[in-house]
Amino acid sequence: MVRSTGADMKKLKVAVLISGRGSNMGSLARAAMDPDYPVEIVLVLSNKPHVGGLELAQEHGLSIQVVDQKAYASRDDHDRAVTEALQASGAELVCLAGYMRILGDAFVNSWRGRLINIHPSLLPSFIGLDTHARALERGVRIHGCTVHFVNNELDAGPIIAQAAVPVVPGDSEESLAARVLEAEHKLYPHALRLIAEQKVRWTGDQAVRDMNAAADDVAIMGDGGA
Ligand code: GRF
Numbered sequence: 187m188v189r190s191t192g193a194d195m196k197k198l199k200v201a202v203l204i205s206g207r208g209s210n211m212g213s214l215a216r217a218a219m220d221p222d223y224p225v226e227i228v229l230v231l232s233n234k235p236h237v238g239g240l241e242l243a244q245e246h247g248l249s250i251q252v253v254d255q256k257a258y259a260s261r262d263d264h265d266r267a268v269t270e271a272l273q274a275s276g277a278e279l280v281c282l283a284g285y286m287r288i289l290g291d292a293f294v295n296s297w298r299g300r301l302i303n304i305h306p307s308l309l310p311s312f313i314g315l316d317t318h319a320r321a322l323e324r325g326v327r328i329h330g331c332t333v334h335f336v337n338n339e340l341d342a343g344p345i346i347a348q349a350a351v352p353v354v355p356g357d358s359e360e361s362l363a364a365r366v367l368e369a370e371h372k373l374y375p376h377a378l379r380l381i382a383e384q385k386v387r388w389t390g391d392q393a394v395r396d397m398n399a400a401a402d403d404v405a406i407m408g409d410g411g412a
Contacts, residue, residue: 197226198382201277203268203285204232208239209367210283210304210374215246217375224382229275231268233287249275255287265293281378282336294338299388301336302381304374306366308332308348313341318363321353329353329362331370333377335388344394346386347377349406373406380404 202211211230217223230243233255243250251271258264264287272280282303294301307317309332321329330350337343349369353362380386385399396404 195222195224197224199228199276199278200225200281200378201229201231201272201275201279202227202243202281202283204230204237204239204243204283205234205286206237206239206284208237208242208283210370211239211281212242212246213371214281214283214375214378215243215248217378219246223375223379225378228277229271231271233264233268233285239284251275261288261290262292265290269293269296279378279381281374283374288340289336291338294336298337299335302333302346302377303336303341303343304370304377305332305334305341306363306370308350309334309341309345318359318366322357322359322362327353329366331366331373333373335394344388346394347373347380347404347406349373350408352408369406376403376406 202214204211215227218225218227227248229251230240230248231251231253232240233253235252235254240250240252253264253267253271255264258267279300279302280297282301307321308328308330311326312320318329328350330348332348333346335343335346349372351365351369380399380403385397385403387395387397389395
């Protein structure tokens, strides 16, 4: 996908799908402001109108589009409209960033290997919603976040990179969520760079193939890494 460094670097064209506040999209947008970051964000797309993330994207000067799920009769119709918007933007890779809608198999299959997500737990623990509450309930001492390729099973695609944070005695769901979110904002731009620089690739089976990725590229320990 990417290829060289410097001003004439050919950047990977990325679209970001959001449904809400879009803080992870914001972290990708901030990373992409660096001329040496190998990614260009070509579109921020929301399935819901009037969400905070759209405003944030505009503040970053990014193109935005709403494909309102309420305007479509079926999931597949909506997915198709999203695909059309993505294709029109020239996106080569799609980042889900708080996109709160299950994607149909046809969509997932057509973007296979080019569709990634960030999830607020150390997968395969705590698949689904309310991850921080469940982590506290379960009494884990280490929690975190995961960037993974998307496959047809919920939160189960091949893992690209993870960041770990401690669970501190006395943590509330909010304090733990805030610590993980800070780690997410570091992990997502980092993991996206690994793909853009072709250090990590999904070859089709369950595992991700690391080409030149080092251990500290794919496993960020502590409070989310430096
Ligand atoms: C994040 O915690 C992300 O891991 C999860 O949804 C949340 C989205 O937050 N998939 P934001 O919209 O990026 O602020």
